Amino acid sequence: MIEYIGITVLWVFLYGYLIIGSIDFGAGFYSFYAKITNKKHTIRKVIDRYLSPVWEVTNVFLVFFMIGLIGFFPNTAYYYGTALLVPGSVALVLLSIRGSFYAFANYGARESNVYLFLYGATGLLIPAAFSTVLTISEGGFIIADESGVRLLLGHLFVNPYSWIVVLLAIVSVLFISASFLTYYANSAHDKEAFELMRKFTLIWGGPTILMSFLVFLTLSTHNPEHFQAMVEESWIFVLSLLSFLAALWLIYKKQQIGIAFSLVCLQFFFAFFGYGYTHLPFILYPYLTIYENITSPEMGITLIMAFIAGLFLLVPSLFLLLRLFIFDAEYVKGN
Amino acid sequence: MLEDPVLLSRWLTFITLGFHIIMATIGVGIPIFISIAELIGIKKKDHHYILLAKRWTRGYTILVAVGVVTGTIIGFQLSLLWPSFMQSAGHVISLPLFMETFAFFFEAIFLGIYLYTWDRFKNPIFHWMLSIPIVIGSSASAFFITTVNAFMNTPRGFDLENGAFTNVQPFVAMFNPAMPSKVSHVLTTAYLTGAFILAAIAAFHLLRGKTHIYYKKALHLAMIGCFVFSVATIVNGDISGKFLAYYQPEKLAAAEWHFETTDRAKLLLGGILNEDEQEVKFGIEIPYALSILAFNRPSAEVIGLNDFPQDLWPPLYIHYFFNLMIMIGMFLAAVSFIYLVFYYFNRFNSLNPWLLRAILLGGPMAILSIEFGWILTEVGRQPWILRGYLKVAETATTSGHVFEMLILFSLLYLALGILLPVILIRLFTKKSVESEIDKHHIIL
Ligand code: HDD
Ligand code: HEM
Numbered sequence: 001m002i003e004y005i006g007i008t009v010l011w012v013f014l015y016g017y018l019i020i021g022s023i024d025f026g027a028g029f030y031s032f033y034a035k036i037t038n039k040k041h042t043i044r045k046v047i048d049r050y051l052s053p054v055w056e057v058t059n060v061f062l063v064f065f066m067i068g069l070i071g072f073f074p075n076t077a078y079y080y081g082t083a084l085l086v087p088g089s090v091a092l093v094l095l096s097i098r099g100s101f102y103a104f105a106n107y108g109a110r111e112s113n114v115y116l117f118l119y120g121a122t123g124l125l126i127p128a129a130f131s132t133v134l135t136i137s138e139g140g141f142i143i144a145d146e147s148g149v150r151l152l153l154g155h156l157f158v159n160p161y162s163w164i165v166v167l168l169a170i171v172s173v174l175f176i177s178a179s180f181l182t183y184y185a186n187s188a189h190d191k192e193a194f195e196l197m198r199k200f201t202l203i204w205g206g207p208t209i210l211m212s213f214l215v216f217l218t219l220s221t222h223n224p225e226h227f228q229a230m231v232e233e234s235w236i237f238v239l240s241l242l243s244f245l246a247a248l249w250l251i252y253k254k255q256q257i258g259i260a261f262s263l264v265c266l267q268f269f270f271a272f273f274g275y276g277y278t279h280l281p282f283i284l285y286p287y288l289t290i291y292e293n294i295t296s297p298e299m300g301i302t303l304i305m306a307f308i309a310g311l312f313l314l315v316p317s318l319f320l321l322l323r324l325f326i327f328d329a330e331y332v333k334g335n
Numbered sequence: 336m337l338e339d340p341v342l343l344s345r346w347l348t349f350i351t352l353g354f355h356i357i358m359a360t361i362g363v364g365i366p367i368f369i370s371i372a373e374l375i376g377i378k379k380k381d382h383h384y385i386l387l388a389k390r391w392t393r394g395y396t397i398l399v400a401v402g403v404v405t406g407t408i409i410g411f412q413l414s415l416l417w418p419s420f421m422q423s424a425g426h427v428i429s430l431p432l433f434m435e436t437f438a439f440f441f442e443a444i445f446l447g448i449y450l451y452t453w454d455r456f457k458n459p460i461f462h463w464m465l466s467i468p469i470v471i472g473s474s475a476s477a478f479f480i481t482t483v484n485a486f487m488n489t490p491r492g493f494d495l496e497n498g499a500f501t502n503v504q505p506f507v508a509m510f511n512p513a514m515p516s517k518v519s520h521v522l523t524t525a526y527l528t529g530a531f532i533l534a535a536i537a538a539f540h541l542l543r544g545k546t547h548i549y550y551k552k553a554l555h556l557a558m559i560g561c562f563v564f565s566v567a568t569i570v571n572g573d574i575s576g577k578f579l580a581y582y583q584p585e586k587l588a589a590a591e592w593h594f595e596t597t598d599r600a601k602l603l604l605g606g607i608l609n610e611d612e613q614e615v616k617f618g619i620e621i622p623y624a625l626s627i628l629a630f631n632r633p634s635a636e637v638i639g640l641n642d643f644p645q646d647l648w649p650p651l652y653i654h655y656f657f658n659l660m661i662m663i664g665m666f667l668a669a670v671s672f673i674y675l676v677f678y679y680f681n682r683f684n685s686l687n688p689w690l691l692r693a694i695l696l697g698g699p700m701a702i703l704s705i706e707f708g709w710i711l712t713e714v715g716r717q718p719w720i721l722r723g724y725l726k727v728a729e730t731a732t733t734s735g736h737v738f739e740m741l742i743l744f745s746l747l748y749l750a751l752g753i754l755l756p757v758i759l760i761r762l763f764t765k766k767s768v769e770s771e772i773d774k775h776h777i778i779l
């Protein structure tokens with residue numbers, strides 16, 4: 001029981017990071033794009049107004065997932081920790097460059113193309129790096145024997161599945177972010193920004209779905225067991241596809257943009273939970289399962305209680321943040 | 336040396352934590368003063384204090400950003416460099432780590448709100464109320480992470496059977512014997528450091544010939560904080576010493592070069608050690624002081640290092656770090672005391688340039704003292720990573736690439752370490768206090 005609660009909580013937070021992280025990462029890219037194409041005044045303002053108050057919160061989602069993973073499944077620290085030193089460190093450096101340069105550019109109050117470039121580029125590299133961890137969890141890239149745990153970095157680089165996951169991550173980021181910014185620009189009554197972001201949403205929609213199909217296809221040879229499980233639960237992925245189509249239709253018709261963005265969230269919700277559910281019981285195929293590596297019941301129950309107590313603190317505060325900055329029409333419009 | 340993952344991992348941990356702790360400490364220390372300044376400003380309807388709160392917040396935000404970044408690095412790096420340690424820690428001490436992330440959340444959310452709502456409330460007291468979660472959140476994260484470090488020094492709350500952790504009691508692990516003294520010392524020193532940095536900034540401007548009353552108000556507010564927290568620091572520093580004498584006598588003995596168990600033990604300042612003869616040259620000895628520090632009685636018996644097997648001795652150089660920390664602590668207390676005396680007795684000038692210079696020096700000194708204190712505790716725990724259970728050498732990663740990562744992160748910290756002051760200076764010189772007071776209408 002504890003293992004299911006634990007993995008669900010973690011997966012929910014990772015999903016949260018997926019959505020708000022994507023918005024943030026993609027916004028960095030669009031911000032840079034707007035700068036070099038001199039579209040500054042249309043979308044930059046919208047992006048800045050959304051990003052400034054929330055960027056720190058985004059990062060905490062990631063830290064939460066990571067600490068929670070070690071708490072509920074301590075052995076993951078040993079396997080992933082040993083194997084991922086190099087790629088993990090590189091991802092951390094990228095994340096640091098991004099975070100600090102955002103703050104420098106934003107609060108330090110100086111526009112610099114170098115900052116913006118780093119900010120935009122890392123926005124695409126980081127999701128690429130993180131998505132590789134999901135690839136690694138499918139097995140075949142980590143071996144553990146008497147001499148320790150090792151990552152087969154070379155295999156990872158020549159593997160088609162791993163590259164397709166990377167591409168999927170990048171286009172998803174651009175798609176999610178564009179659809180959110182469409183919604184935000186719409187609420188801000190910023191016509192120009194709305195048109196631009198709507199165009200981007202439509203552009204990146206196609207590749208997102210294409211890459212998702214390719215991921216399915218390549219997974220069938222990479223980890224047939226997982227593929228089989230996915231086929232058995234295919235209804236979840238059908239729901240995901242339907243949400244996607246409905247969202248795209250609404251955005252194309254310029255109607256109900258708020259609902260359209262919710263549908264995009266649903267699309268990824270179904271896909272992400274479908275993926276996660278069928279991945280079970282493995283956290284790292286074939287070495288770690290949630291059953292054998294769950295923490296002791298004493299710790300597990302305490303963590304769950306702490307989590308519930310934490311939610312009482314968190315949910316009202318998040319609600320306040322959203323009300324003040326995302327759903328406050330006056331703020332969004334920039335008044 | 337370049338091939339030894341243990342040594343390299345220790346270096347990388349040292350560099351990361353040593354860098355993070357600067358931002359973290361200031362991040363814990365400054366919010367209280369922001370909150371106090373804003374409250375005074377609202378109550379006295381004094382615009383200067385509001386401006387003070389705003390300007391402090393601006394600097395604070397940039398520091399927090401770097402703190403978040405380096406903190407995220409630590410969170411991951413502990414697993415990357417010390418996988419077996421985190422595996423064990425995950426079993427027993429993950430509760431406070433987990434709760435710490437909630438504290439971060441809380442602080443991050445309200446900081447975001449606080450920054451962008453200066454002018455959004457009709458009644459300014461509502462805006463002030465938003466600062467309280469920031470104070471609570473940052474101090475709570477220091478509390479939680481310090482319990483983890485306390486656990487590493489006095490692990491409790493589990494049984495170890497054939498390498499497996501059984502009978503885990505998360506709250507016993509969290510509220511271990513080292514927790515009270517550590518948490519209180521870490522928190523008060525963070526407030527002290529925050530106060531001294533703010534005071535040092537004000538002193539700097541006054542020394543440069545600025546005469547606006549704004550700076551004097553800033554200095555005075557910060558110096559009161561300095562005094563209160565430097566006294567508190569000495570008190571719970573003393574308690575930390577007593578904790579060590581009872582629970583980690585080898586650390587205290589190593590810090591004091593106290594080899595033979597004796598009563599009426601003397602405190603040693605400075606000196607040069609001849610390790611083979613266990614003799615000290617050029618040191619200043621204060622009779623009975625070590626016994627008093629350890630047990631409050633001049634006649635008390637203090638355990639010496641020779642009672643422990645030599646392979647469990649911590650490195651003896653921690654003596655100097657201990658000395659330096661205490662000396663800085665005394666210096667900070669003295670400076671803030673003198674300032675207050677000068678201030679309240681009109682016969683003296685509390686803006687005496689020499690005093691201002693001492694205050695200016697106090698800022699960097701406080702930060703150094705934080706570093707020295709952590710080196711004392713962390714190196715003083717050697718060779719253990721979990722005292723009595725796990726040794727550092729057993730828990731490091733086995734990867735052959737730590738050296739490259741050490742270079743990578745060193746470059747990152749170097750870049751951040753150069754950019755951070757540059758950005759801060761630029762931020763504050765671009766909008767001078769005087770121009771902002773003139774405008775009277777300030778938005779962040
Ligand atoms: C501004 C910083 C600062 C100042 C002025 C002092 N300390 Fe300190 N000290 C720390 C900052 C610090 C710290 C960085 O916060 C440490 C490191 C770990 C910890 O628990 O606190 C610490 C640790 C520490 C320890 C080791 C605790 C342990 O290992 O469990 C002792 C015994 C003292 N201190 C004692 C003192 C005394 C007697 C001081 C007298 C003035 C003093 N400190 C001033
Ligand atoms: C006593 C020492 C420490 C103190 C006082 C401290 C305090 C802080 C503070 C104030 C922040 C900024 C958080 C924010 O504003 O959101 C921070 C960030 C962070 N710290 Fe430390 N820290 C300490 C040591 C550590 C250690 C050893 C770890 C690793 C386990 C750690 C993990 C983190 C993480 C993960 C963050 C980033 C959280 C975020 O994304 O907001 N800290 N720390």
Ligand code: HEM
Nearest residue numbers: 345348349352353356417480483484709710713714720727
């Ligand atoms: C935040 C302030 C801290 C600082 C500045 C600090 C500093 C240090 C230093 C200097 C070392 C290297 C010791 C050596 O080379 O012998 C070290 C080691 C280490 N510290 Fe801390 N420490 C802090 C807090 C913590 C906390 C709260 C934790 C627990 C989560 C922690 C975990 C470790 C680990 C795992 C090592 C490596 C093992 C070792 O060399 O002892 N540190 N730290």
